[in-house]
Amino acid sequence: MNNKPKIGVYVCHCGMNIAKTVDVEAVSEFASRLPYVKVARNYSYMCSDPGQQLIKEDIKNEGLTRVVVASCSPRMHENTFRKTLAAAGLNPYYLEMANIREHCSWVHENREEATAKAKKLVYAAVAKVRLLEPLEEKEVEVEPSALIVGGGIAGIQAALDIAAAGFKVYMVEKTPSVGGKMSQLDKTFPTLDCSACILTPKMVDVASHPNIELMTYSQVEDITGYVGNFNVKVRKKARYVDINKCTGCGACAQECRLAGTIPSEFNMGLGKRAAIYLPFPQAVPAKYTIDKERCLFLTRGKCGKGPKCIEACAAGAINFEQQDEIVEFKVGTIIIATGYELFDPAKKPEYGYADYDNVITGLELERLVAASGPTGGEIVIGKGEKAIVPKEVAFISCVGSRDESVGKPYCSRVCCMYSAKLAHLVTEKLPDANVRIYYMDVRAFGKGYEEFYDRVRREGVRYIRGNPSEIFKRGDKLVIKAEDTLAGRTLEDEVDLVVLATGLEPRQDAREIIDILKLSQSADGFYLEAHPKLAPVDTATDGVYLAGCAQGPKDIPDTVAQAKGAASSALILLSSGKVKVQAQISNINEATCRGCGYCVEICPFGAIDLVEVNRMGNIVQVARVNEALCKGCGACAAGCFSGSAQQKSFKDQQILPQIAVLGAMK
Numbered sequence: 001m002n003n004k005p006k007i008g009v010y011v012c013h014c015g016m017n018i019a020k021t022v023d024v025e026a027v028s029e030f031a032s033r034l035p036y037v038k039v040a041r042n043y044s045y046m047c048s049d050p051g052q053q054l055i056k057e058d059i060k061n062e063g064l065t066r067v068v069v070a071s072c073s074p075r076m077h078e079n080t081f082r083k084t085l086a087a088a089g090l091n092p093y094y095l096e097m098a099n100i101r102e103h104c105s106w107v108h109e110n111r112e113e114a115t116a117k118a119k120k121l122v123y124a125a126v127a128k129v130r131l132l133e134p135l136e137e138k139e140v141e142v143e144p145s146a147l148i149v150g151g152g153i154a155g156i157q158a159a160l161d162i163a164a165a166g167f168k169v170y171m172v173e174k175t176p177s178v179g180g181k182m183s184q185l186d187k188t189f190p191t192l193d194c195s196a197c198i199l200t201p202k203m204v205d206v207a208s209h210p211n212i213e214l215m216t217y218s219q220v221e222d223i224t225g226y227v228g229n230f231n232v233k234v235r236k237k238a239r240y241v242d243i244n245k246c247t248g249c250g251a252c253a254q255e256c257r258l259a260g261t262i263p264s265e266f267n268m269g270l271g272k273r274a275a276i277y278l279p280f281p282q283a284v285p286a287k288y289t290i291d292k293e294r295c296l297f298l299t300r301g302k303c304g305k306g307p308k309c310i311e312a313c314a315a316g317a318i319n320f321e322q323q324d325e326i327v328e329f330k331v332g333t334i335i336i337a338t339g340y341e342l343f344d345p346a347k348k349p350e351y352g353y354a355d356y357d358n359v360i361t362g363l364e365l366e367r368l369v370a371a372s373g374p375t376g377g378e379i380v381i382g383k384g385e386k387a388i389v390p391k392e393v394a395f396i397s398c399v400g401s402r403d404e405s406v407g408k409p410y411c412s413r414v415c416c417m418y419s420a421k422l423a424h425l426v427t428e429k430l431p432d433a434n435v436r437i438y439y440m441d442v443r444a445f446g447k448g449y450e451e452f453y454d455r456v457r458r459e460g461v462r463y464i465r466g467n468p469s470e471i472f473k474r475g476d477k478l479v480i481k482a483e484d485t486l487a488g489r490t491l492e493d494e495v496d497l498v499v500l501a502t503g504l505e506p507r508q509d510a511r512e513i514i515d516i517l518k519l520s521q522s523a524d525g526f527y528l529e530a531h532p533k534l535a536p537v538d539t540a541t542d543g544v545y546l547a548g549c550a551q552g553p554k555d556i557p558d559t560v561a562q563a564k565g566a567a568s569s570a571l572i573l574l575s576s577g578k579v580k581v582q583a584q585i586s587n588i589n590e591a592t593c594r595g596c597g598y599c600v601e602i603c604p605f606g607a608i609d610l611v612e613v614n615r616m617g618n619i620v621q622v623a624r625v626n627e628a629l630c631k632g633c634g635a636c637a638a639g640c641f642s643g644s645a646q647q648k649s650f651k652d653q654q655i656l657p658q659i660a661v662l663g664a665m666k
């Protein structure tokens with residue numbers, strides 16, 4: 001190590017973000033008097049081109065060997081300044097940042113105290129930077145293929161983009177067909193395009209593209225490896241139908257003894273299916289699946305004199321001997337597009353969803369208004385003689401959104417608009433109906449959304465500001481008890497049909513992917529992006545990206561835009577063919593390691609193994625880091641009892657002097 005480092009300290013004003021609360025002149029003057037500091041400057045925006053130029057010139061002209069930048073969080077600009085050092089010929093890891101924005105100016109009001117703290121942080125950074133060692137960024141080859149988990153519109157779009165660029169895509173979809181929730185929609189706001197007309201061609205493209213290997217009714221079992229080199233294990237669940245033989249004719253379903261008795265998931269339970277079924281007529285692939293939880297032959301071992309489906313299938317596709325199949329393959333990058341679930345309105349018992357047939361959800365109404373739905377597009381509630389065509393229809397917004405009482409404080413972003421869309425479709429199909437929407441406030445933020453909201457009001461849909469407190473039955477009618485907060489009166493509104501605009505929530509099974517890929521969740525439970533503004537499709541796991549509602553509620557335009565963003569990030573990796581892996585990784589001193597295995601247990605990335613080594617004639621176990629897997633989180637270094645695990649750039653001998661100066665400064 002150079003005994004006489006020459007340190008440059010650069011204090012950023014961040015416009016007025018820092019300078020308003022921290023005396024940046026005083027901090028740089030203080031820094032100029034610290035040991036080994038050759039130059040100390042302050043500038044309005046250090047991350048700007050002239051700011052970076054200042055650093056580069058000083059490295060060249062003053063012969064700086066270490067750099068401290070006192071500005072924002074390293075998460076924001078550490079990479080920017082590392083590149084600055086590298087461009088000036090210095091090892092990029094000779095950089096230390098003092099976060100005087102988030103840790104000083106943003107959290108303190110008193111200028112004197114904030115300035116004193118900024119000085120301390122700069123002093124601590126100076127104490128550490130001279131002890132930093134040069135690190136080398138290693139490159140690994142990238143497997144030229146991608147895995148997409150989830151075959152909704154997000155996954156479909158990302159798969160098509162990556163495949164179009166010439167790379168192999170493996171798409172894994174849990175259910176028997178691709179399409180996701182969009183396939184259940186009738187029309188889409190604000191343009192009222194027929195959902196199936198814009199989605200089904202893409203579903204067909206995914207299944208027929210030569211670069212896409214589609215695995216429906218399949219599940220990711222395990223993923224190991226690291227960016228550029230992931231090993232994937234997928235379980236293809238037994239359909240008990242040979243999809244290479246099935247022609248999708250449907251003769252089997254007609255003959256099934258349970259035909260018309262099992263609630264159809266696609267039709268939200270409003271229609272019925274057989275135990276052997278095609279989820280919906282436009283399903284891709286158009287292949288039948290046997291529901292093993294319901295099929296009489298699979299659950300009871302007999303189905304009359306023998307399964308009728310076998311007799312009915314002219315192609316001989318039914319195979320009750322079929323087993324789950326495990327397939328394994330390698331990919332360079334992964335996109336998670338697993339979408340969302342809907343809030344269960346039974347959790348708000350005051351709305352009577354579990355009690356009354358004429359309280360339904362928005363998605364159930366989507367199926368009722370759809371020509372391909374269980375009623376052929378007619379809005380009818382109930383069956384037989386009791387069936388009614390509703391005349392008084394009410395929508396209730398924000399059911400399971402913006403509601404702390406059910407743990408959903410966030411806005412689901414699509415409910416205001418899908419309520420407006422469905423209200424329009426009701427007035428179109430039932431011109432005599434009176435439609436009103438109970439709302440808290442209307443969020444019509446997208447392109448053409450405000451105009452659509454205006455149109456719906458012009459069509460006669462009434463908006464009543466107020467959250468209903470209760471729904472109960474009076475005779476044949478439902479009574480909504482609410483307060484009209486604009487008119488300042490309480491009301492009891494008698495209606496025939498209530499539609500609950502239920503919010504979007506993370507999938508119940510989201511943990512499966514979290515456990516496999518070590519992803520993080522945000523407070524609302526959706527998968528967490530690496531940075532909300534600068535890395536909205538990245539995750540903390542390199543090479544793994546997010547698309548669509550898996551990351552948070554969004555409409556179709558935003559879902560498609562984000563899927564394209566994720567595909568473009570994946571393509572940067574795939575097309576460059578190589579990727580740099582984390583340099584600030586952990587290192588275990590095998591000479592002092594006791595082989596206790598605690599670090600193996602606590603490493604969240606599975607990056608440490610116990611290996612046998614010969615220590616002076618004795619075979620002993622020691623821990624060893626897989627450098628490509630290590631993410632440099634430091635858990636092993638913090639947990640190691642013997643101090644043998646140390647993280648590069650955060651070694652004890654580099655951190656302790658930092659702590660010492662912080663303790664020494666009053």
Ligand SMILES: Cc1cc2nc3c(=O)[nH]c(=O)nc-3n(C[C@H](O)[C@H](O)[C@H](O)COP(=O)(O)OP(=O)(O)OC[C@H]3O[C@@H](n4cnc5c(N)ncnc54)[C@H](O)[C@@H]3O)c2cc1C
Nearest residue numbers: 150152153154174180181188189338339340548549555556
């Ligand atoms: C009632 C209603 C009406 C709407 N109307 C509109 C509209 O008119 N216009 C509009 O812009 N938006 C609308 N939306 C929003 C729209 O539904 C979403 O924007 C869109 O579906 C998001 O697509 P996605 O691919 O992210 O998720 P999803 O559609 O949920 O698809 C996710 C897919 O991933 C699969 N999956 C999940 N987990 C796994 C796993 N572990 N492994 C493999 N596969 C998995 C699922 O089976 C599913 O196929 C509406 C939403 C609702 C509730």
